[in-house]
Amino acid sequence: RKCPLLSAPANGRLTFSTNELVVGVTASITCNMHHRLIGSQTLTCMEDGNWSGELPLCDKLASCPDPGNVQFADRLIPPDAVRLGGHFIQDSRIEYKCQPGYEQLGADTILCLYDGTWSDNLPSCIKVSTIVPDCNTKGSEIVNNEGVSVRIICPPECVDQDFNVWGTSIYRQNSSVCQAAIHSAKITNSGGQVAVINNGPYSHFTGSYSNNIESESYDGRDLSFRFDRMPPISRSGNSKGLCKEKYIYYILYSFLS
Numbered sequence: 001r002k003c004p005l006l007s008a009p010a011n012g013r014l015t016f017s018t019n020e021l022v023v024g025v026t027a028s029i030t031c032n033m034h035h036r037l038i039g040s041q042t043l044t045c046m047e048d049g050n051w052s053g054e055l056p057l058c059d060k061l062a063s064c065p066d067p068g069n070v071q072f073a074d075r076l077i078p079p080d081a082v083r084l085g086g087h088f089i090q091d092s093r094i095e096y097k098c099q100p101g102y103e104q105l106g107a108d109t110i111l112c113l114y115d116g117t118w119s120d121n122l123p124s125c126i127k128v129s130t131i132v133p134d135c136n137t138k139g140s141e142i143v144n145n146e147g148v149s150v151r152i153i154c155p156p157e158c159v160d161q162d163f164n165v166w167g168t169s170i171y172r173q174n175s176s177v178c179q180a181a182i183h184s185a186k187i188t189n190s191g192g193q194v195a196v197i198n199n200g201p202y203s204h205f206t207g208s209y210s211n212n213i214e215s216e217s218y219d220g221r222d223l224s225f226r227f228d229r230m231p232p233i234s235r236s237g238n239s240k241g242l243c244k245e246k247y248i249y250y251i252l253y254s255f256l257s
Contacts, residue, residue: 003045011035012058023047031058034082034089061090064112072125073098088112098125103151126151135161139173139180139225143198154178159189165215167205173198173223175215183213186227199224 003021008014009029017026025045031037039056046052066086069075073096077083081092088094092112098104106123113119127150131142135158142150158178166172171180181187181194189212202224207217 001047001049003049003051006043006051006055009055009058011060012037012056021045027051029056029058034061034084035059036061036090062112062114062116063087063089064092064116064118067094067110067118067122070096070098070122070125072102072127073104073123090114090116096123098123101128102126103128133177135176135178136163137177139171139175139177139196139198140223142177143173143196143225152177154181154187154191154194156191157189158182159212165213166207166218167202167215167224168208168210170199170202170205170224170226171215172202172205172218173225175225177225179213180215180225181227183208183210183215184227185211194227196225196227199226 001023003023003025005021006014006027009031012029012031012035015028015030017028023045027043027045029037029039029041029043035058037056038059040053041056043055044052063084064087066083066088076095076097078093078095081094082089083092090112093109095109096104097108102125104123104125107120108123110122111119129142129150129152131137131152133142133152134155137152137154142152154177158176159182161176161179163176163179165175165179165183167175167180169184171184177196178187181192181196182189186192186194200223201221203219203221205216205218205222205224207215209215
């Protein structure tokens with residue numbers, strides 16, 4: 001008894017094990033490049049004259065735009081990742097690994113999904129500071145390399161310490177970093193996460209009273225810093241090297257010419 005002739009699915013090819021469509025003959029389906037097989041790859045002609053299953057489909061794969069590189073990280077594209085122009089085909093993976101001396105925040109691997117988006121945001125590489133700051137640590141002691149993110153940990157109870165802070169929102173680089181963070185309401189006296197960006201040269205720092213800290217005015221011109229929010233964490237929460245038990249602080253800084 002013979003089975004009916006099958007036609008190849010759209011965007012696919014069909015191969016029979018023999019020319020006669022008799023019991024035991026198999027039909028193998030292969031999809032074209034950048035298409036995915038949905039269903040059984042092999043069908044068999046059964047004794048009742050029917051094929052063992054429905055003809056599968058060849059569905060076109062989605063593509064994701066190249067997410068780019070991460071500063072201070074190496075990017076690894078596995079051999080099975082498929083590139084098409086400036087895009088990666090669905091199910092392609094890209095791995096990121098921060099260079100020595102940097103700590104990774106975010107996912108180390110992202111996956112191109114069926115809807116043309118990546119599974120996670122790109123990670124960030126934060127430089128690990130060799131300095132353990134205290135309440136008197138100045139911005140100039142931490143902010144010493146251009147365009148580098150630095151992670152620091154500030155101690156608590158800095159409000160009652162007698163150190164200098166100049167400015168409001170934008171601070172002189174010689175100001176106490178932790179006291180300035182409290183003054184700007186980015187952290188409390190018990191600590192908290194804070195990010196600081198080197199603001200470059202600035203003039204006319206305005207003093208004010210905020211959160212039990214009195215900052216001073218300075219009419220001259222000096223290097224400065226301001227506060228910003230931390231880089232985003234991976235949506236999946238797959239963060240690497242992030243200590244949840246501690247308050248993590250770090251300074252983002254870049255000297256402006």
